[in-house]
Amino acid sequence: MRLLLTGATGFLGSNLVDLLGHCDVGTDGAGELHVAVRSPVDLGPQVTSHQLDLFDGGAVDALMERVAPTHLCHLAWLGPEHRDRYRSPENARWVEASKRLFRAFRASGGQRLVQLGSCIEYGNARSGVRVESQVLRPDTAYGRAKAQLSALTEALAVDLSTAVARPFFCYGAHEQPDRLVPSIILALDRGQPIELTEGRQRRDYLDARDVAAALLALLRSDATGPFNIGAGEAVEVRSIAERLGRIAGRPELLRFGARPEGADTAAEIVADIERLTTHTDWKPRISLERGLADTTDWWLGRSTGEVRSGEERR
Numbered sequence: 001m002r003l004l005l006t007g008a009t010g011f012l013g014s015n016l017v018d019l020l021g022h023c024d025v026g027t028d029g030a031g032e033l034h035v036a037v038r039s040p041v042d043l044g045p046q047v048t049s050h051q052l053d054l055f056d057g058g059a060v061d062a063l064m065e066r067v068a069p070t071h072l073c074h075l076a077w078l079g080p081e082h083r084d085r086y087r088s089p090e091n092a093r094w095v096e097a098s099k100r101l102f103r104a105f106r107a108s109g110g111q112r113l114v115q116l117g118s119c120i121e122y123g124n125a126r127s128g129v130r131v132e133s134q135v136l137r138p139d140t141a142y143g144r145a146k147a148q149l150s151a152l153t154e155a156l157a158v159d160l161s162t163a164v165a166r167p168f169f170c171y172g173a174h175e176q177p178d179r180l181v182p183s184i185i186l187a188l189d190r191g192q193p194i195e196l197t198e199g200r201q202r203r204d205y206l207d208a209r210d211v212a213a214a215l216l217a218l219l220r221s222d223a224t225g226p227f228n229i230g231a232g233e234a235v236e237v238r239s240i241a242e243r244l245g246r247i248a249g250r251p252e253l254l255r256f257g258a259r260p261e262g263a264d265t266a267a268e269i270v271a272d273i274e275r276l277t278t279h280t281d282w283k284p285r286i287s288l289e290r291g292l293a294d295t296t297d298w299w300l301g302r303s304t305g306e307v308r309s310g311e312e313r314r
Contacts, residue, residue: 004069
């Protein structure tokens, strides 16, 4: 496998690079790991980094010709500077840039494409289990853009082996610090009260390391079509905060009901993961308790400068 990865410094991309550093891609000559990044970054000796603007079609073509990847995992999308990615008009630009990337990959002789979709493609309002056979009803600009690119990816299956990965709700190392889990961890560590909604909505949460393992399983397989990635069960969002409060020993700092509910109104969003577990050897391995404990350790180590080797790149 000569893998080209986009979005390697993002949340899920960082977790995938961590995983690939411990397997046979990019190590011991058994495979090659190439990453396309906007700015120079050292991701370790097992990674070959290429500075690339994905909106520069000529540069994309040149990189594909030079690297000639057999596999492409496309994770790059709107960065953290886009505070409201669900409504951003930039989503449309990313669809076009991704189309050019896929065409260049196909022209260079690429064999296997895994594109990162999202559970948001199904829409936010409908409650219950999401199954890949359902009609997509995205209700945000982000969801519509991802659904459009998913359709293109599936259409490319005539010439390529393709798969669309649809993660649900993720947490873990390398996440943006203002997201739910890290923001609670850091506030608890500072001894600050945390204002929360009642948090009674149920969501399917999965450790980002398990998501990375699912992406790798899809890269290694020849299974085609869309694949949900989740735990396969939902928990109350409130229980995430309660677990973090117990881990920190400061549950009294959690102020449930202090904030109004947001626009994400579905009572429950959960992934049906049978397709993924049937077509690959992947299954969720990290329990919610262990995952939140490990995530707490990672964030507190980061705040004290004790993050493990290779994890300070963000």
